[in-house]
Amino acid sequence: MNKKLFNLWFSNLSDMAEKKSECICPSCPSFVKGKEPVGYCFHGKSKVIKVEKGCICMTCPIHTENKYRHGYYCTKGSEKQINKN
Ligand code: SF4
């Protein structure tokens, strides 16, 4: 892997780690604990969350920082996936 590719890979990895740690999904009424990573706005749908009982994404700093427009990423897919539909 060349240096440019390595830096790109590493920055993506850091972004993912950051998203995971700042994500407030575990405090959401719809959240169901599982082994999967949170940050559904980035990773896409959850395998364990199936019922929408409210979404607190609008109050998440990541949502504001990235000017996201949607919510319920755990049931509807990532911001990118929703925007494609
Ligand atoms: S916007 Fe929602 S899914 Fe994305 S990090 Fe924040 S709480 Fe988690």
Ligand code: SF4
């Ligand atoms: S994506 Fe929204 S609805 Fe799903 S767990 Fe996170 S805050 Fe709750």
